[in-house]
Amino acid sequence: MAGAMVMPKMAAAAGFAAPAKSKSANSKINLGFIGLGQQCMYLMSSFIEMDDVQVVAGCDVYDIKRNRFEKAVTEYYQGKGKKKCAPTMYEDYQELLARPDIDGVVIAVPDHWHAIIAIAACKAGKDVYLEKPMTLTVYEGKQLVKAVRKYNRILQVGSMQRSSDEFIHAANVAREGDLGKIHKMEVFVGRWEGKPFPVPHNFPAQTPPAGLNWDKWLGPLDPAKVTYFPDIDPLLNADGREECWGAWRWYKPTGGGYMTDWGAHMFDIAQWMVGKDLTGPVDVIPPGYSYYKNLTYRYDNGIEVEETTFDEHGQGVKIYGEKGWLAVHRGMLYASDPKFEMKKGEKKEGPYESCSPHHRAFIDSMKSRIDPNVPVEVGHSSCTMCNIGIIAGELGRPLVWNPIVQKFQDDPEANKLMHYQYRSGYEKLLDV
Numbered sequence: 001m002a003g004a005m006v007m008p009k010m011a012a013a014a015g016f017a018a019p020a021k022s023k024s025a026n027s028k029i030n031l032g033f034i035g036l037g038q039q040c041m042y043l044m045s046s047f048i049e050m051d052d053v054q055v056v057a058g059c060d061v062y063d064i065k066r067n068r069f070e071k072a073v074t075e076y077y078q079g080k081g082k083k084k085c086a087p088t089m090y091e092d093y094q095e096l097l098a099r100p101d102i103d104g105v106v107i108a109v110p111d112h113w114h115a116i117i118a119i120a121a122c123k124a125g126k127d128v129y130l131e132k133p134m135t136l137t138v139y140e141g142k143q144l145v146k147a148v149r150k151y152n153r154i155l156q157v158g159s160m161q162r163s164s165d166e167f168i169h170a171a172n173v174a175r176e177g178d179l180g181k182i183h184k185m186e187v188f189v190g191r192w193e194g195k196p197f198p199v200p201h202n203f204p205a206q207t208p209p210a211g212l213n214w215d216k217w218l219g220p221l222d223p224a225k226v227t228y229f230p231d232i233d234p235l236l237n238a239d240g241r242e243e244c245w246g247a248w249r250w251y252k253p254t255g256g257g258y259m260t261d262w263g264a265h266m267f268d269i270a271q272w273m274v275g276k277d278l279t280g281p282v283d284v285i286p287p288g289y290s291y292y293k294n295l296t297y298r299y300d301n302g303i304e305v306e307e308t309t310f311d312e313h314g315q316g317v318k319i320y321g322e323k324g325w326l327a328v329h330r331g332m333l334y335a336s337d338p339k340f341e342m343k344k345g346e347k348k349e350g351p352y353e354s355c356s357p358h359h360r361a362f363i364d365s366m367k368s369r370i371d372p373n374v375p376v377e378v379g380h381s382s383c384t385m386c387n388i389g390i391i392a393g394e395l396g397r398p399l400v401w402n403p404i405v406q407k408f409q410d411d412p413e414a415n416k417l418m419h420y421q422y423r424s425g426y427e428k429l430l431d432v
Helices: 038-047 063-079 093-097 111-123 138-150 165-175 214-218 257-261 263-273 357-368 376-395 412-416
Strands: 029-034 053-059 088-090 104-107 127-130 155-157 182-188 283-285 296-298 304-307 316-321 324-329 332-335 399-402
Touching: 029 038, 029 093, 029 357, 038 053, 038 063, 038 104, 038 357, 053 063, 053 093, 063 088, 088 093, 093 111, 104 111, 111 127, 111 138, 127 357, 138 376, 155 357, 155 376, 165 263, 165 316, 165 324, 165 332, 182 263, 257 263, 257 376, 263 304, 263 316, 263 376, 283 376, 376 399, 376 412
Parallel strands: 029 053, 029 104, 053 088, 104 127, 127 155, 182 304
Antiparallel strands: 182 316, 283 296, 283 399, 296 304, 316 324, 324 332
């Protein structure tokens, strides 16, 4: 995990800096973790290995996950010979954020909580590592952008493919003009019940386990529309891992299906490749409309992005230029010409979730007060691309998007879908 962050030669981030006091290179960063599910455990195992990081707190509304996190952190530090090693555990994220000794938080809660907790962290003076997709709705994203800049915080979105060698290489090839003029991209995000879009949540009500604070899990969601079912926040199996990934991600209104779960990765890379990661497409055409078989986006320069499977390797991006094409997946890159491919030894090995230099970039940014490689504006742009695609699919008609003002053109029906009605008392938590 040590070493300088590798950035694509032509892929600068937003370039903002947070004018707060920077920490010295040798100072410890105290981190708290909010949302202690499977993804958090991967993240924690990466951050805890850093010599300049101390994991001091954890928070979750489910007791079995608090217990697992506390045990894992305590045993790790005991193995290092540290006496005061047990993290303090919380059920309420606000109590964790109130601690003045915590410098930053890692947020890996279900998507409907992302914006609320991240905005609260900014107000509390904490820097934020926020899992993707950055927010559940377009409006939430706009509010979080405001909060990060108003309170001068560092925010790194967990789009860790931007810190992975094969995706960095692909972005360099595309952005430096090696493929010539780009005219099309194909992006595959995956399928749930045969579609990339979320499916309706229509489960009969079941009784939540005693250790899960279901009301706090729901937060802004309407209890009449979202009922508990076991896989939504799964139990742990014998080896202490979740029985499955939390199924909240596949259903509306708790998630965005594959469009946000993997789209936040793959559409993010697609936009990065063509220099659109601080703006977005202008046309969104749903699958099945006219001659469009699949969801299709169009940028103002004519480049089209089609969401479709293009090979047998699963989620990925394929980009077409006048001089050839290149396809990239996790751990794999191939092209129409070997000159576009990676040289031997360029690819570093290691599991995506726990060994990414993406996490190191966050800590380094906390110290330097210079934005990481996926700052809030980039995360918002990528997340917005996913969400406007979902809206087009829901309405079943083409939409015209203005990425500058972040609204659909002359379309009140579509604009209304950029957010949803929070439960009473929660909307004010988005105020900045």
